[in-house]
Amino acid sequence: MNRSGGLHETLVTQGLELFARDPDVLKPGLRQKIPLLALGTAAAGVYFAALMALDISPSNIISGLGRLTNIAVLMFPPNPESWARVLLYLGALGQTLAIAFIGTLLGAILGCPFGFLAARNVVANRLIHFLSRRCLDTVRSVDTLIWALIWINVVGLGPFAGALAIMSSDLGAYGKLFSEAIEAADRKPVDGVLSAGGSRLHAIRFGMLPQVLPVFASQILYFFESNTRSATIIGIVGAGGIGLQLFEQIRVLEWQQVSFLILMVLITVAAIDWTSQRLRTAIIGQRA
Amino acid sequence: MTRLVSVPPAAQLAPLIHNYSEAAAAKRRQLALGLAVAAAVLLVSAVGAEVQPVTLWNKIGNFTSYFDRLLKLDNGARVWTDPYEWFWGLARWSRLLGETLLIAYVATITGAVGAFVAAAPASRNLMRHASVRFAVRRCLEFCRTVPDIVFALIFVAAFGLGALPGILAVALHTTGTLGKLFTEVVENIDMGPVEGVASTGGSGLAQVRFAVTPQVLSNLVSYALLRFEINVRGATVIGFVGAGGIGQDLIVAIRKFYYSDVSAMLLMIIATVMIIDMISARLRHRLLAMENPQ
Numbered sequence: 001m002n003r004s005g006g007l008h009e010t011l012v013t014q015g016l017e018l019f020a021r022d023p024d025v026l027k028p029g030l031r032q033k034i035p036l037l038a039l040g041t042a043a044a045g046v047y048f049a050a051l052m053a054l055d056i057s058p059s060n061i062i063s064g065l066g067r068l069t070n071i072a073v074l075m076f077p078p079n080p081e082s083w084a085r086v087l088l089y090l091g092a093l094g095q096t097l098a099i100a101f102i103g104t105l106l107g108a109i110l111g112c113p114f115g116f117l118a119a120r121n122v123v124a125n126r127l128i129h130f131l132s133r134r135c136l137d138t139v140r141s142v143d144t145l146i147w148a149l150i151w152i153n154v155v156g157l158g159p160f161a162g163a164l165a166i167m168s169s170d171l172g173a174y175g176k177l178f179s180e181a182i183e184a185a186d187r188k189p190v191d192g193v194l195s196a197g198g199s200r201l202h203a204i205r206f207g208m209l210p211q212v213l214p215v216f217a218s219q220i221l222y223f224f225e226s227n228t229r230s231a232t233i234i235g236i237v238g239a240g241g242i243g244l245q246l247f248e249q250i251r252v253l254e255w256q257q258v259s260f261l262i263l264m265v266l267i268t269v270a271a272i273d274w275t276s277q278r279l280r281t282a283i284i285g286q287r288a
Numbered sequence: 289m290t291r292l293v294s295v296p297p298a299a300q301l302a303p304l305i306h307n308y309s310e311a312a313a314a315k316r317r318q319l320a321l322g323l324a325v326a327a328a329v330l331l332v333s334a335v336g337a338e339v340q341p342v343t344l345w346n347k348i349g350n351f352t353s354y355f356d357r358l359l360k361l362d363n364g365a366r367v368w369t370d371p372y373e374w375f376w377g378l379a380r381w382s383r384l385l386g387e388t389l390l391i392a393y394v395a396t397i398t399g400a401v402g403a404f405v406a407a408a409p410a411s412r413n414l415m416r417h418a419s420v421r422f423a424v425r426r427c428l429e430f431c432r433t434v435p436d437i438v439f440a441l442i443f444v445a446a447f448g449l450g451a452l453p454g455i456l457a458v459a460l461h462t463t464g465t466l467g468k469l470f471t472e473v474v475e476n477i478d479m480g481p482v483e484g485v486a487s488t489g490g491s492g493l494a495q496v497r498f499a500v501t502p503q504v505l506s507n508l509v510s511y512a513l514l515r516f517e518i519n520v521r522g523a524t525v526i527g528f529v530g531a532g533g534i535g536q537d538l539i540v541a542i543r544k545f546y547y548s549d550v551s552a553m554l555l556m557i558i559a560t561v562m563i564i565d566m567i568s569a570r571l572r573h574r575l576l577a578m579e580n581p582q
Contacts, residue, residue, distance in 0.1 A: 043397065046393065047393070047394060047397050050390040050393055050394045051394060053387075053390060054387065054390055054391070054394070054451040054452070054455070054532070055450070055451070056451065056452050056455070060447065060452055061447075061452070064443075064446050064447035064448070064452065064453075065446075067445075067446040067447070068442075068443070068446040068447070071442065071445065071446055094336050095336050095337060097333070097336070098332070098333035098334070098335075098336030098337040099333075099336075099337045101329065101330070101333040101337075102330075102333050102334060102337045102339060105330065137562060137565075138558055138562075141521065141557065141558045141561040141562060141565075142554065142557070142558065143521055143522070143524055143525045145437075145525040145528060146524075146525065146538070146542075146554070149539070149542045149543075150351075150354060150542075151351075153350065153354055153542075154344075154347055154348070154350040154351045154354060155340070155343055155344055155347055155350075156343075158338050159336070159337040159338050160337060160338050160339055160340055160343075160344070162337070163337045163339065164344075229433070229435055230435075232435060232438075233435045233437045233438060236437060236441070236528065236529065237528065237539075240337070240338070246438065246441075247441065250441045250442060250445065253445065258442070262434060262438070265433070265434070266430070266433050266434070269433050270433070
């Protein structure tokens with residue numbers, strides 16, 4: 001400050017003069033800030049009220065954090081203890097991937113007709129459009145784990161129920177995304193097929209499908225990625241896969257096994273993300 | 289019929305046709321190979337996932353009858369004939385559903401704040417040290433990849449049953465997912481204002497406060513709202529492992545075959561999720577509209 005005392009003084013006096021000349025521009029009144037401030041205060045108020053309502057106190061958090069640190073220490077190093085267990089876990093991981101794959105595929109196959117039904121430019125009937133959209137929304141609002149519990153009642157405990165659960169919860173999302181892809185498709189090839197004397201089915205097969213198929217494929221790959229994550233937890237309710245092992249090991253407090261399982265999941269998910277990203281660019285790049 | 293296109297003589301045509309059929313055959317072979325690989329993977333997965341089409345076919349009746357049973361009261365009457373009996377636990381379920389919403393709300397805000405704090409050191413234009421960036425990004429990736437329900441399982445062991453482990457689990461997962469999105473937003477800002485604040489001697493904190501935040505705030509809030517929708521769904525099942533909310537009662541009802549209770553709770557969940565989606569979509573459109581005229 002001392003070094004540039006003169007300059008500092010000048011800047012401050014000039015600044016004050018500027019301020020005196022155009023106070024409105026340089027000092028935006030409280031009025032403009034009121035909506036933002038009110039929103040922020042309301043959000044923070046609800047936040048702290050919620051903390052009170054949920055009965056959360058700092059002492060709870062601190063004592064829990066202490067136990068959590070103990071658990072974290074117990075987790076290292078990740079150790080499966082025996083090769084038999086490694087094989088068991090690898091099998092469960094394979095099952096998880098199989099569940100994700102089958103679920104994704106079934107969901108995509110069943111989602112396709114729904115996508116066309118819910119698309120505004122394929123089915124002009126507003127009622128069908130509205131009903132199919134609401135159906136898809138309903139299916140989407142039920143979580144995968146709840147679907148798993150429902151399917152366990154139908155086909156019994158096991159990975160098949162998991163695959164069906166993933167199929168069901170994806171169905172809603174697929175229908176929505178597919179219908180959006182179809183609505184965004186170019187109309188001209190369809191008109192071309194129709195003008196050459198093709199039927200409406202021909203128009204969909206030769207005019208629409210070549211346009212939307214790459215989009216569908218890249219979305220299906222994306223869903224496969226996210227479904228591997230869902231499939232890792234679906235075993236928690238008894239629908240097969242690595243989640244079952246994870247749940248068991250957490251229940252018996254075998255923390256080294258738990259960390260080993262989490263590590264396996266992390267590596268698998270990373271590998272699948274990488275592969276699917278490669279495939280996605282290949283599919284889209286090839287056709288674009 | 290008059291021919292409009294001139295056709296070259298056969299000798300000239302033969303190689304063209306040959307090339308075309310070669311190319312078409314190559315494409316067909318590629319497709320066949322792809323389909324064969326897909327079929328093989330499908331077969332292996334079908335064995336792995338113990339797919340039993342016959343069982344499904346035989347028991348698909350269970351699926352439809354399950355929904356039939358869901359809509360029946362204990363005395364065999366349809367649920368809508370006696371709404372009071374159907375929603376006998378309305379007060380308790382509303383409280384639990386409210387708890388679920390609060391868990392989602394608190395977790396989203398906590399996670400969003402965490403993600404905001406993590407976004408500056410994780411983005412290329414604000415953090416010069418590659419090692420710090422790398423560490424923060426790997427942490428976010430870890431939080432993102434581990435599903436929230438796995439965090440919840442571990443946290444229930446540490447914090448005991450209740451809403452707290454649920455909040456922490458959802459918040460941690462949210463930090464991971466939002467952290468990535470926030471980082472991308474921050475990396476795409478105009479660096480002019482940041483340099484302006486830096487040139488007047490503003491600290492790193494001042495740069496973030498006066499140059500970065502005004503540019504990204506509406507975008508971040510929009511992402512946080514989207515995440516809130518997802519977290520409401522996630523919080524409904526977090527109770528399955530004892531981490532608070534309506535999931536606790538739902539899993540008991542499903543496991544003990546209290547059919548009408550299951551349908552009542554599912555209906556409440558679906559309605560709540562839809563209403564929240566609708567409100568949040570409105571708000572996000574507003575935010576986008578607020579941002580665009582600037």
